[in-house]
Amino acid sequence: MDPVTLGMAKADAKKRYATIIDLSSTQRQVPVPVATRATPPMDNAVGLSDGTIVGGTAKYAHVAVRTCFGIQLAYSNFFSGASNTEQDGPNPITIRAAVEPFGNVIMPVTFNGARSIVIEPGCTVLSDPVGVDIIKGATFWSRTHVSVTAGQKFPRSGIPVASSGEGHNYGTTLGADLTATGSASLTGQNVNSHALGPSAILGKVIDPGKPVIGLPGDSIMAGTGDAPYIGFAQRALGGNYSFQKVAYPGEAMSGWANVANNTGLTRFRRLGLLGRVAMTHILTDYTVNSVAVTTLLADAVVMWLSFARFGVPVYQTTLTPQTTSTDAWATVANQSLFRAQADEDRRVAFNTWLRDGAPVNGVTPQAPGASGAGIVRAGSVGHPLAGIVEVADLAESARNSGRWKAGYTADGTHPNPTGAAALSAAINPTALFGPVAA
Numbered sequence: 128m129d130p131v132t133l134g135m136a137k138a139d140a141k142k143r144y145a146t147i148i149d150l151s152s153t154q155r156q157v158p159v160p161v162a163t164r165a166t167p168p169m170d171n172a173v174g175l176s177d178g179t180i181v182g183g184t185a186k187y188a189h190v191a192v193r194t195c196f197g198i199q200l201a202y203s204n205f206f207s208g209a210s211n212t213e214q215d216g217p218n219p220i221t222i223r224a225a226v227e228p229f230g231n232v233i234m235p236v237t238f239n240g241a242r243s244i245v246i247e248p249g250c251t252v253l254s255d256p257v258g259v260d261i262i263k264g265a266t267f268w269s270r271t272h273v274s275v276t277a278g279q280k281f282p283r284s285g286i287p288v289a290s291s292g293e294g295h296n297y298g299t300t301l302g303a304d305l306t307a308t309g310s311a312s313l314t315g316q317n318v319n320s321h322a323l324g325p326s327a328i329l330g331k332v333i334d335p336g337k338p339v340i341g342l343p344g345d346s347i348m349a350g351t352g353d354a355p356y357i358g359f360a361q362r363a364l365g366g367n368y369s370f371q372k373v374a375y376p377g378e379a380m381s382g383w384a385n386v387a388n389n390t391g392l393t394r395f396r397r398l399g400l401l402g403r404v405a406m407t408h409i410l411t412d413y414t415v416n417s418v419a420v421t422t423l424l425a426d427a428v429v430m431w432l433s434f435a436r437f438g439v440p441v442y443q444t445t446l447t448p449q450t451t452s453t454d455a456w457a458t459v460a461n462q463s464l465f466r467a468q469a470d471e472d473r474r475v476a477f478n479t480w481l482r483d484g485a486p487v488n489g490v491t492p493q494a495p496g497a498s499g500a501g502i503v504r505a506g507s508v509g510h511p512l513a514g515i516v517e518v519a520d521l522a523e524s525a526r527n528s529g530r531w532k533a534g535y536t537a538d539g540t541h542p543n544p545t546g547a548a549a550l551s552a553a554i555n556p557t558a559l560f561g562p563v564a565a
Contacts, residue, residue: 170285183302185322195330197256211377346376352541363554440513
């Protein structure tokens with residue numbers, strides 16, 4: 128073989144080998160969250176079915192935030208209990224599922240090769256991959272058939288089904304299983320009521336290694352008040368990042384931290400879910416639910432430490448206000464504090480401490496302005512927090528005023544769509560997390 132031909136052959140072989148290596152790398156990658164509206168069952172007001180409903184099929188719409196393939200659906204049999212923290216479901220539940228990449232094109236899902244799976248209390252299961260490609264920005268649907276026996280209960284998501292092609296057929300007589308190819312539509316049935324959907328939707332992506340954001344928090348992080356349950360943090364990601372919400376409405380920092388003995392019994396199920404999704408960053412809010420206790424700063428440190436053990440940067444927002452109003456929050460002047468002044472004082476003190484980098488010595492919070500041996504601040508080696516996100520200044524009429532800007536909330540606690548859009552400006556995702564995903 129002459130030198131030119133030999134050189135071309137070697138170059139071709141090298142190219143082919145590189146392609147094989149690239150494909151191998153893709154095959155080995157860990158699935159990441161690829162869609163919206165996938166969260167563990169939450170909201171204690173609708174945490175479980177009522178014991179008379181025995182199940183049926185629910186359909187939820189999702190938007191792909193990554194171009195992906197090999198979709199996998201995760202389902203959980205736990206919920207937000209009366210204390211706004213994790214609690215096992217009271218009994219096993221049986222699940223069948225499907226992915227609907229286009230309207231009424233239904234692809235059945237399997238679990239370890241079987242069409243149904245029994246989920247024991249407290250457990251999360253992950254389906255086999257579904258052979259479908261979905262493009263970033265595309266809308267697709269999950270279908271979930273859940274069944275229990277009479278008198279038993281199953282978790283229901285805090286996110287209600289909406290008019291965007293969603294619905295469910297739950298009943299005291301088991302609703303039809305509509306997860307098989309060719310099943311009927313569920314559009315518009317029981318709109319605004321709550322159903323069981325995926326805790327997470329994972330897939331392999333064409334650009335592995337991009338950021339994956341974990342979003343623990345309370346109802347504001349969950350998206351309460353911001354239809355359809357988006358929230359300021361998800362808005363800031365702009366459909367360009369993988370994320371996994373594990374927020375529980377009503378939960379406080381002390382609830383996540385389980386400060387009494389730090390056993391983790393109030394959050395180990397969601398930590399397990401976060402551990403499956405290849406997180407690169409964590410952003411948390413935990414706002415006014417946390418201010419009723421005098422241990423607020425210590426609770427925060429224990430909570431941040433639980434996040435930091437993932438080995439990823441952790442970011443905390445400043446705490447937004449909570450008010451009542453005599454004119455539906457149309458003005459600042461007609462708002463009053465919802466909580467006792469002592470609680471508001473703690474909120475302001477926490478924000479002041481956080482804005483100073485939340486100084487600590489070991490795990491002990493230090494006063495703002497403190498200095499000396501062993502004292503570190505957010506972003507420094509030895510501190511569990513990488514940085515803060517200044518949300519409160521965008522929410523309040525003035526720093527530490529304790530009042531919302533006019534028109535930013537409809538209930539005094541949660542930002543409405545206008546407020547959530549404004550608060551999302553607190554997050555510069557490329558600066559905080561890195562480049563967007565394909």
